[in-house]
Every structure is written in structure tokens, then in C-alpha cells.
Amino acid sequence: MEGKPDTLCYDINANCIGGFIALDQVSKYLTGAGKGTKALVICAEKFSTILDPDNPTTAFCLSDSAFAFIVENDGDATSGLIDVLYHTDSSFCNTVLYPPKGNSGHHPGDLTTWDRIFDGMGSVNFALDNITHFLHRNQINLEQIELFLFSQFSIKNINIIREYFQLPEEKIPFYSKELGYTGASSPFLALDKYQKKVKRLKKGDYILIWTLGTGYQAGLMLWRY
Numbered sequence: 001m002e003g004k005p006d007t008l009c010y011d012i013n014a015n016c017i018g019g020f021i022a023l024d025q026v027s028k029y030l031t032g033a034g035k036g037t038k039a040l041v042i043c044a045e046k047f048s049t050i051l052d053p054d055n056p057t058t059a060f061c062l063s064d065s066a067f068a069f070i071v072e073n074d075g076d077a078t079s080g081l082i083d084v085l086y087h088t089d090s091s092f093c094n095t096v097l098y099p100p101k102g103n104s105g106h107h108p109g110d111l112t113t114w115d116r117i118f119d120g121m122g123s124v125n126f127a128l129d130n131i132t133h134f135l136h137r138n139q140i141n142l143e144q145i146e147l148f149l150f151s152q153f154s155i156k157n158i159n160i161i162r163e164y165f166q167l168p169e170e171k172i173p174f175y176s177k178e179l180g181y182t183g184a185s186s187p188f189l190a191l192d193k194y195q196k197k198v199k200r201l202k203k204g205d206y207i208l209i210w211t212l213g214t215g216y217q218a219g220l221m222l223w224r225y
Contacts, residue, residue: 063180
């Protein structure tokens with residue numbers, strides 16, 4: 001990529017919440033380190049070579065993808081990351097595994113093991129239990145949120161949250177039906193598609209992000225555009 005020699009580069013493996021964590025980390029680095037104004041976040045997934053074609057949970061919804069976005073600190077304190085909240089439950093750590101026996105036991109042709117009991121509902125309950133308090137501590141209410149960027153893993157899970165909070169359907173984009181589920185990039189790819197197909201966000205608009213990664217971890221992020 002011909003980056004500068006003094007550029008900080010690193011890789012994180014946090015499964016489907018990786019893009020969310022990267023955005024959190026680079027936002028805080030750019031505002032707190034006092035140097036650097038831009039960060040490039042790249043999310044890449046190649047699910048097709050590691051998924052079991054006989055498992056209906058994964059065979060028909062996950063897709064290969066590569067997506068990148070730039071985070072910039074332009075000195076405007078009125079936009080950017082406002083707050084983030086995480087939830088971790090390691091009791092699900094063995095439900096989705098690749099390689100099945102760890103990297104030390106990896107063999108060519110290994111496929112992901114995906115226990116069908118993992119459907120992301122723990123992260124849904126986390127959202128139901130915490131969204132109101134999370135917004136309240138930032139003096140924001142649901143009506144002020146312009147766009148809800150939710151994990152594109154399951155429309156069923158999205159609808160549970162939407163119906164619980166009585167959210168407008170048009171504020172919750174879902175593109176996995178046409179793109180497949182793209183893992184770490186899914187909420188950000190949804191933002192890109194929304195702005196191209198529906199409308200551009202305006203400066204000052206509030207965005208609420210909710211996503212999850214196997215293992216498992218979930219997160220809420222409040223962002224001002």
C-alpha cells in the first residue's frame with residue numbers, strides 16, 4: 001500500500017465485531033495521542049473456504065467481502081465517537097470455532113464448527129436491556145437517532161429490537177438479502193449502501209451502532225456524524 005514508514009499498522013482478530021472495535025480504537029487514538037489525523041480501517045472476510053456447505057445457518061447467508069473506510073480527526077469536537085459500551089459472555093466460546101481445534105491443530109480443508117444454539121440472542125438481550133440507559137447517560141433519546149446501524153447477521157434479531165423499541169423501519173437498513181452477511185464490515189457496509197440508495201446523512205446526525213462477534217462479544221456505539 002506504500003504507506004509511510006512511520007505509520008502505525010496492526011491486525012486484530014475479533015471476529016464479526018472487529019470493525020466496530022477498530023473504529024473505537026482508532027477514534028480514541030486520533031483524539032488522544034495528539035498526532036495523526038487519519039486512520040484506514042480494512043475489514044476482509046473469506047468465509048467461502050471455511051464454511052460447512054451442509055450447515056444451513058452459514059451456507060446461505062455469509063459472503064466473502066472486503067470493505068475499507070477512513071476515520072479522520074478534523075479537529076471538530078462536535079462530531080465523531082460519543083460513547084461505547086461492551087458486553088462479553090465467554091460461556092459461548094466453543095459454539096463457533098475455526099480452526100475447530102485451534103491454530104496449532106489446523107489442517108488443510110478444516111471447516112468452521114457452528115453450533116446452531118448460537119443465534120446471537122444474547123447480544124439482542126444486551127441491546128434490549130441497555131440501549132435506553134446507554135442513550136440516557138449521553139442525554140440522547142431514541143427519537144434523536146437518525147440511523148440505526150445494526151449487525152446484518154439476522155433480520156429476525158433486528159426485528160426483535162425494532163419492535164421492542166417501536167423504531168421506524170426506514171431508519172434500520174438491512175442489505176444482507178442482496179449482499180450476504182459480511183461479518184466485521186456489516187454495519188458500515190449498510191451505512192455505505194444506505195447513503196448511496198436512500199439519502200446522505202447530515203453533519204450532526206446521531207447514529208447508534210449495535211453489533212456482535214462470536215466468542216462472544218457485543219457492543220453499542222453512539223456516533224455523531
